[in-house]
Amino acid sequence: MLSLLKKPSFLTFCLAQLVSRFGDGLTTVVILYLVGTASKDPLLIGLVLFCQYTPMILFGLIGGSIADRFRKHTVMICADLYRCFILILMVFSAHYPFLLIILVFLSGVGSALFYPARSSYVPIVVGEKHISEAMAVSQSIYSIMQIAGPGIAGLLLVFLSPSSLLLIDAATYFISAFFIALTAFIIKKSGESEGTNSKGVNWLMSIKDGIQIVIKTAPLAFLILLLAQVMFAAGIFNTTSNSLLLHIFRVPGFHFGMIEASAGIGAVLGAMMGPILLRYIKPGHLLLATTVVMGLWMLAVVPLEQLEQRGGLIPVYLWVFGIGLMNAFLNVPISSLFLGLSSAEYRGRAMSILQMSSNFGLIAGVLIAGLLSKYFGVVLITALSGGLLVLVSILTIKMRGYKALLSIDKRAKQPTSKPVRSAAEADL
Incomplete structure (x- = not known):
C-alpha cells in the first residue's frame, strides 16, 4: 500500500490532502472557539457543525456534475482558491458570530465542489487496479489529521491569535492547490489524460x-x-x-x-x-x-x-x-x-x-x-x-x-x- 507513495503523482496528491486536512482541523477548532467565546448560545455551536455538512447535501450533485463536465484538477484548484478566499474573509469577521457561520456555509459549498472531483480523480492518479490501496492511504491521512489538526490547533491557540490560525489555514488551501497543479503536470508529462465526457449535456440532464x-x-x-x-x-x-x-x-x-x-x-x-x-x-x-x-x-x-x-x-x-x-x-x-x-x-x-x-x-x-x-x-x-x-x-x-x-x-x-x-x- 505505501509503495504507491513512490509514485510522484500520488505523493503530491497525498501532500495536497495532508495540508488541506490539517487546515480543516485548524478551522473547526478556531471557529468553534470564536463562536463559543463570542456567544454563550449553544445553538450557534450546533449551527457551525450543521453548516459544515449541509452544503454537500444541497450542492453535492452540482459538484459531481461539474467534476464530470470539466477537468477534475481544474475544479479542485478553483475550489481550493475559493476556500482560501473565504478563510481570509473570516479573518475580518472574527468578532461577528453570525457572519462567521455564513462563511462556514460558503466554505462548505467549496468543499461540495471539491470532494467529488477529488474522489473521482483517484483512479486517474493511481490507475484502476490500485483504487483500494489509494483509498486506504487517503483514509489513513484523514484519520491522522483528524487527531493532529485539532490537537495542534489547541496548542497554537496558546501562542497565536485565532486570526493568525485562520491565515495559516488559508495558506494550506493555497499550498493544496499548488500540489494538485503539480500532480496534474506530472500526469500530463507521463502522457496520461483525465478526459471529460459530458460538456455538451444539459446540467439538469447530467444530474438526472x-x-x-x-x-x-x-x-x-x-x-x-x-x-x-x-x-x-x-x-x-x-x-x-x-x-x-x-x-x-x-x-x-x-x-x-x-x-x-x-x-x-x-x-x-x-x-x-x-x-x-x-x-x-x-x-x-x-x-x-x-x-x-x-x-x-x-x-x-x-x-x-x-x-x-x-x-x-x-x-x-x-x-x-x-x-x-x-x-x-x-x-x-x-x-x-x-x-x-x-x-x-x-x-x-x-x-x-x-x-x-x-x-x-x-x-x-x-x-x-x-x-x-x-x-x-x-x-x-x-x-x-x-x-x-x-x-x-x-x-x-x-x-x-x-x-x-x-x-x-x-x-x-x-x-x-x-x-x-x-x-x-x-x-x-
Whole structure:
C-alpha cells in the first residue's frame, strides 16, 4: 500500500490532502472557539457543525456534475482558491458570530465542489487496479489529521491569535492547490489524460442521468444505503461519545484525550486492513459482517459501565478503539468499491451521491441523538442505534443489491471501467 507513495503523482496528491486536512482541523477548532467565546448560545455551536455538512447535501450533485463536465484538477484548484478566499474573509469577521457561520456555509459549498472531483480523480492518479490501496492511504491521512489538526490547533491557540490560525489555514488551501497543479503536470508529462465526457449535456440532464445510473446499478445503490446507515450510527456516537466519557465514565482530562486518540489509531488500522481483507473475502460478506459487528459493539455500551467499574478504563479504551476501527474498516471498502464499479463517465456524480448520503446519515444521527438523549439517556440511545444497525444490516441480505455485490469477487483488485450489467442493473 505505501509503495504507491513512490509514485510522484500520488505523493503530491497525498501532500495536497495532508495540508488541506490539517487546515480543516485548524478551522473547526478556531471557529468553534470564536463562536463559543463570542456567544454563550449553544445553538450557534450546533449551527457551525450543521453548516459544515449541509452544503454537500444541497450542492453535492452540482459538484459531481461539474467534476464530470470539466477537468477534475481544474475544479479542485478553483475550489481550493475559493476556500482560501473565504478563510481570509473570516479573518475580518472574527468578532461577528453570525457572519462567521455564513462563511462556514460558503466554505462548505467549496468543499461540495471539491470532494467529488477529488474522489473521482483517484483512479486517474493511481490507475484502476490500485483504487483500494489509494483509498486506504487517503483514509489513513484523514484519520491522522483528524487527531493532529485539532490537537495542534489547541496548542497554537496558546501562542497565536485565532486570526493568525485562520491565515495559516488559508495558506494550506493555497499550498493544496499548488500540489494538485503539480500532480496534474506530472500526469500530463507521463502522457496520461483525465478526459471529460459530458460538456455538451444539459446540467439538469447530467444530474438526472447520474442519479438514474447509480440507482439502477444495484450494488451502487446498496452501498449508498449501507453507508448512510453506518454514518447514521456514527452521527449518534459522535454526539453521545463526549457525554459518555465525561458524564457516565467520568474520564479525567488526560485519559479523555488519549481515548479520543485511540479512536484515531483504530481508524488508521482499519483503513490499512480493509484492502488486505478484500483480497481474500468477498466484499458483500465483509461489509455485512462488519456492520453487524459494529452494531453489536455499540450495544456493548450497556455492560460497559459495569466492566469499567471492575477493570478501570481499559474496557473503555478498547470499546472506543473498536468503533474507530470498524468505521474506517467500512468506509475504505465502500469507497473503493464504489469507485471501481462506477464508469469514468459519471464517477464525479456517483461519488457526490455517495458523499451526500454519508453526510445525510451523519446529520440525521446527530439530530436524533441530540433530541432523544436528553429524555432517554446517552447509553440507551447509543445501544438502540447499535441494535437498529444490526437489524437493518441483516434485512439487507434479501436485497438484490447485496446479492449482486456477492457476485463481485476480485473487483477491488481488477475494477471494471464499465457499470455492472445484468443482475447488477436490477432495481433494489
